Amino acid sequence: MGYRVAVVGATGNVGREMLNILAEREFPCDEIAAVASSRSTGTEIEFGETGKMLKVKNIEHFDFTGWDIALFAAGSGPTAIHAPRAAAQGCVVIDNSSLYRMEPDIPLIVPEVNPDAIDGYKARNIIANPNCSTAQMVVALKPLHDKAKIKRVVVSTYQSVSGAGKEGMDELFEQSRAIFVGDQVEAKKFTKQIAFNVIPHIDVFLDDGSTKEEWKMVVETKKILDPKIKVQATCVRVPVFVGHSESLNIEFEEEISAAEAQDILREAPGVMLVDKREDGGYVTPVExxxxxxxxxxxxxxDSTVDNGLALWCVSDNLRKGAALNAVQIAELLGRRHLKKG
Known part of the structure; x- marks a missing residue:
């Protein structure tokens, strides 16, 4: 016996990826619903590579009663309206927006890092999915923190345009084409030209000079991993379609060598160590x-601090940074709380 699962925001980049991953991982669905705004109502979308087509339902009229899990990839505006409604109707919401991440009574989950925190979902019937950059970083940090206790992290991100949605991907494509044919380059989604450029600005600026994306990485890491860890982030948009990269400098309380870290990371859940120290012996976003x-x-x-390490971290932001992590949360929820059969 399986679950009744609704994917809200099913026609967007992350929503489509959620459907793909649910199908790939053979998540036990007795019924699957694709839900989106009225603009997409009635259109058809494929459920992964199953060949099954789903007719998109209007979120405004969708009744969540009797549905087990709703994966939300709809943005903060629609989520603020419909996630509490779904939760009140008995459907557990797993939300990909930033809306609920820092609510104290809503768990913020990366299954490889803090699975026990999911037990608190019953307070609101909502579980938050972290920011894409935070998700991959804490997967890398967790096994090292368990070994030598992290004091401080300095991270610079190299974030792909897919993190800004389809509009961001379209803008990179259009600007690149315009440059090649000699047309005028126009910036709409981003504050400056993104093609053949980098932009040290993601989300809005805060009073202290940081951006909200940088703030998210700080506070979410503390909530997921350890409130004592100090984090300094610089978040940069780069002309890559999919895949976020991060350069991490980590300071530990206890001594840890690069060789020890490699051994730990080689066995860590969710991590793939590719570190050959030769031409091409590392992973880039495309891969x-x-x-x-x-x-x-x-x-x-890292010789600049006592007990320091530096490393390079890459992940598909639409997957581990969003859709895959949400599905992994659903799998964890099923194992621990929503057992069927």
Whole structure:
């Protein structure tokens, strides 16, 4: 006996990826619903590679009563309206927006890192999915933190345009085409030209000079992993379609060598260590696309601090950073709380 699962925001990048991953991982669905705004109502969308077509239902009229799990990829606006409604109707919401992440009575989950926190979902019937950059980082940090206790992390991100949705991907394509044919380059989605450029600005600026994306990485890491960890983030948009990369400098309380870290990461859940220290012996975003792993390369000791390491971290942001993590949360929820059969 399986679950009744609704994917809300099913026609967007992350929603489509959720449907793909549910099908790939053979999540036990007795029924699956694709739900989106009125603009998409009645259109058809494929359920992964199953060949099954789903007719999109209007979120405004969708009744969540009797549905077990709703995976939300609809953005904060629609989520604020419909997630509490779904939760009140007895459907557990797993939300990909930033809306509920820092609510104290809503668990923020990365299954490889803090699975026990899911037990608190009953307070609101809502579980939050973290920011894409945070998700891959804490998967890399968790096994190292368990070994040597992390004091401080300095992270610079190299975030793909898919993190800004379809509009971001379209803008990179259109600007690249315009440059090649000599047309005028126009910035609409991003604040500056993204083609053949990098932009050190994601989300809005805060009073202290950081951006909200950087703030998310700080506070979410503390909530998921350890409130004592200090985090300094610089988040940068780069002209890559899919796949976020991060350069991490980590300071530990206890001594840990690069070789020890490599051994730990080699066995860590959700991590794939590719660190050959030779030409091409590392992973780039292009190679991570379509995969669920968090790839770690360039592990080395940081001589500027006591007990320091530096490493390179890459993941498919539409998967581990969003859709895959949400489905893994649903799998964890099923194992621990919603057992059927």
């Amino acid at each position: 991570a696309v379509g995969d669920g792993a968090t790839y770690i390369s360039r592990v080395r000791e």
